[in-house]
Structures are given as structure tokens and as C-alpha cells.
Amino acid sequence: MRIQQLEYATAVARFGSFRRAAENLHISQPALSENVRRLERELGVEILDRRRSGATVGEHGRELLPHMLAVIEAADNLKRAADASKELSRTVRVGTVTAATVPLLAPTIHAFRDSHPATQVEILSAQQAGIHRAMLEGSMDLGLVNYLEGDDMPPEFESTELLRGRPVVVLRPDDELASSRTVRTADLWQRPLIAMRAGYVMHRYVMRLLDGREPTFSYSADGAEMGKLMVAAGLGIAVLPDYSVVGDPLERSGEIAYRPLKEDGTGVLLVLQRRRSAPAHNAISDLHDLFVAEAERARDGNGRARKQASPSPPRVDG
Numbered sequence: 001m002r003i004q005q006l007e008y009a010t011a012v013a014r015f016g017s018f019r020r021a022a023e024n025l026h027i028s029q030p031a032l033s034e035n036v037r038r039l040e041r042e043l044g045v046e047i048l049d050r051r052r053s054g055a056t057v058g059e060h061g062r063e064l065l066p067h068m069l070a071v072i073e074a075a076d077n078l079k080r081a082a083d084a085s086k087e088l089s090r091t092v093r094v095g096t097v098t099a100a101t102v103p104l105l106a107p108t109i110h111a112f113r114d115s116h117p118a119t120q121v122e123i124l125s126a127q128q129a130g131i132h133r134a135m136l137e138g139s140m141d142l143g144l145v146n147y148l149e150g151d152d153m154p155p156e157f158e159s160t161e162l163l164r165g166r167p168v169v170v171l172r173p174d175d176e177l178a179s180s181r182t183v184r185t186a187d188l189w190q191r192p193l194i195a196m197r198a199g200y201v202m203h204r205y206v207m208r209l210l211d212g213r214e215p216t217f218s219y220s221a222d223g224a225e226m227g228k229l230m231v232a233a234g235l236g237i238a239v240l241p242d243y244s245v246v247g248d249p250l251e252r253s254g255e256i257a258y259r260p261l262k263e264d265g266t267g268v269l270l271v272l273q274r275r276r277s278a279p280a281h282n283a284i285s286d287l288h289d290l291f292v293a294e295a296e297r298a299r300d301g302n303g304r305a306r307k308q309a310s311p312s313p314p315r316v317d318g
Contacts, residue, residue: 001039001043003071003072003075004035005035005039006039006071007025007072008025008035008036009036009039009047009048009061009068010068010069011024012032012036012055013047013048013055013056013057013061016054016055016056017054017055018033018036018050018055036048043064045060045061045064046058046060047060047061047065048061090118090120090281090283091119091122092119092121092122092141092142092283092284092287093121093124093140093141094121094122094123094140094141094143094144095124095125095130095140095142095143095144095145096124096131096144097126097127097131097145097146097200097201097224098223098226099144099146099240099243099244099270100144100162100241100270100298101224101225101248102247102249103163103243103246103298104243104270104294104295104298105123105144107294108290108291108294109123111290112287115286116286119283124140125223125225127199127200128143128145128199128201129199131144131273132145132157132273135275135278136275138275138278141274141278141284142272142273142274142284142288143157143272143274144162144270144271144272145201145270145273146200146201146202146241146268146269146271147201147268147269147271148201148205148266148267148269151201153271153273156275156276156277157273157274157276158274158275159271159273160271160288160291160292161271162270162271162272162291162292162295163269163270163295163299164267164268164269164270165241165243165267165268166241166242166260166261166265166266166268167205167209167239167242167264167266168239168240168242168245168258168260169187169188169239169260169261170227170228170231170237170238170239170245170257171183171231171237171256171258171259172231172232172257173254173255173256173257175191175237175257177259178257180259181260182260182262183259183260184261184262184263185210185261185262185263188209188215189210189214189215189216190216191236191237192216192217192218192219193206193215193216193217193218193219193238193239194220194221194230194235194238195218195220195238196220196221196222196223196224196227197220197221197222200223201268202224202239202240202268205239205266205268206239209239209261217236219235219236224240224241224244227240228244228248228250228256229250231250231256232255232256240258241268241270242258242260242268243268243270245258246258270295272288274288
């Protein structure tokens with residue numbers, strides 16, 4: 001006897017028809033009928049009276065139905081208790097290339113903490129290849145990675161686009177380049193450039209943008225957060241996705257600014273990924289859904305996010 005067979009029999013009793021029950025359960029009518037027959041043979045009684053007009057609960061069925069419902073409820077309670085037990089000791093691990101930390105990652109984790117107070121969230125900073133490797137090994141549950149528009153997504157992951165933006169030049173407000181609405185690619189060669197380390201999408205983008213030419217001087221940063229801090233410290237300029245800069249505390253406080261690149265309209269995507277064959281878990285699914293919902297709010301409900309690559313005109317003193 002299987003719980004599923006009990007669920008099938010009670011569904012037929014509830015709908016009064018094998019056809020309607022099968023439609024509701026999303027299985028074929030012959031499969032439903034065969035499962036109920038097997039249950040009746042195992043119990044040695046007929047639960048349902050089958051007629052051309054439908055199916056009704058028979059005499060034996062009326063006696064057994066409360067017990068069947070009690071078994072189904074007990075099984076449901078057992079599943080919920082098991083989920084709650086796993087939830088108490090669960091740690092969800094999120095790999096990130098540290099993009100969109102303020103507009104997306106922080107509010108999502110805050111909302112998740114409210115709904116899952118007993119579940120820990122571990123944020124792990126890594127490059128895209130490292131995140132992919134960890135998810136395949138099972139040591140990470142979700143990954144936040146960047147792609148350039150037109151890049152292929154790996155088939156072994158379920159990929160959900162969260163944010164779409166464009167590269168911008170990140171600089172100090174007192175940099176002379178900030179006096180222009182846009183920055184030319186040629187200007188990148190004349191400034192110390194804070195580039196992402198090899199392995200980050202923005203490193204690949206900048207190398208393509210420079211077309212093999214070397215900047216005057218360059219630093220190497222491990223992720224967008226470090227890049228922004230180095231810009232604020234006056235070490236140079238960086239090229240990052242606009243969704244990594246807009247709303248950042250350093251940008252809000254006036255320690256960094258951003259300008260679009262004049263000659264390039266390449267799109268950059270922030271994508272949420274998880275392994276297709278990974279076992280389902282309520283906390284992971286809920287966190288995934290919260291990321292999607294928060295990204296939708298960032299796209300549609302935040303005026304600044306909708307105009308990410310259109311900074312205010314530079315202020316002219318005097």
C-alpha cells in the first residue's frame with residue numbers, strides 16, 4: 001500500500017468521477033483506475049461504487065475513508081516535520097562575483113532572514129568558474145554571475161536573468177573625466193586602470209575594449225567591491241556593470257561616480273544559476289524566488305535602476 005494510492009482513491013471520492021480526479025491529479029484515467037483497483041485488492045474490499053454516471057463511495061469506503069484521510073494527514077505532517085528539521089540546521093551557500101551587492105544581494109538576504117530566521121546564509125565571493133565548479137560539486141547552492149550579452153549559458157545550470165545593464169567607467173567625482181557625460185575608450189589608456197583579475201567577465205570585456213593595447217598603468221582587483229574601494233582611494237578608474245555602482249554607499253556619499261562609455265553599447269547581464277539536477281530544498285527555492293522578486297523591484301520600482309547608465313549632468317561650479 002502506498003500513500004499515493006490513498007490520495008488517488010480519496011480524490012475520486014471527492015470529485016465523484018475518475019475523469020475529473022485524473023484531470024486534477026494530472027495523470028491518465030487508466031493509471032488512476034489501476035492504482036485504485038490495486039488498493040482495493042490489497043485491502044480486500046471495494047472502496048468505490050463504479051457507475052456510468054460516475055463513482056461514489058461504497059459501504060466499505062464510508063467506513064475506511066476517515067482512516068485513509070488520517071493516514072494521508074499523518075504522512076503530510078511527517079514531511080513537514082522533516083522539512084522543518086532540515087531547515088533548522090540548513091546553511092544555504094551563495095556564490096557571487098560581488099556584482100549588484102547593494103541593490104540586489106543585501107535586500108534579498110534581509111528578506112530571506114525574515115522568513116527563514118533559523119537558516120544560515122553563507123555568501124562566498126569567487127570567480128564564475130569557481131562558482132560553477134562548486135555548484136556541480138554540491139558545495140554551493142546558488143550562483144550570481146555576470147555574462148556579456150550574447151554569451152552562451154552552460155546547459156547544466158538553470159539560468160535566470162536578474163538584471164541587465166551596461167558597462168560604465170567608475171571614477172572619483174573630482175576626476176576631470178567626470179566633467180563629461182560620457183568617457184571615450186581612448187581615455188582609458190591615459191589613466192591608471194583598476195582591472196578585474198583574469199577569470200572575471202569584466203576583465204574579458206576590458207581586454208576586448210582595449211583591443212590589445214596596454215593602459216599606462218593598471219592594478220588588478222578581485223571583484224567589483226574591491227575595485228570600487230580602490231577608485232574611492234584615488235588609485236585609478238575601473239570599468240564595471242552599472243548595477244554594481246548605482247546605489248552603492250560610495251556612490252551615494254559622493255566618493256565615486258560613473259559615466260557611460262561613449263563608443264560601446266555592450267550589454268551586461270547578472271544571472272542567477274543553480275544546478276539542474278540539485279535536490280530540491282524549500283530554503284534554496286525560497287531564496288531563489290526572493291532574488292527574482294527583488295530583481296523585478298529593482299528593474300520596475302526603482303527610478304534610478306531604470307536609468308542606470310544615465311547619470312546626472314556634471315555640476316559646474318562658478
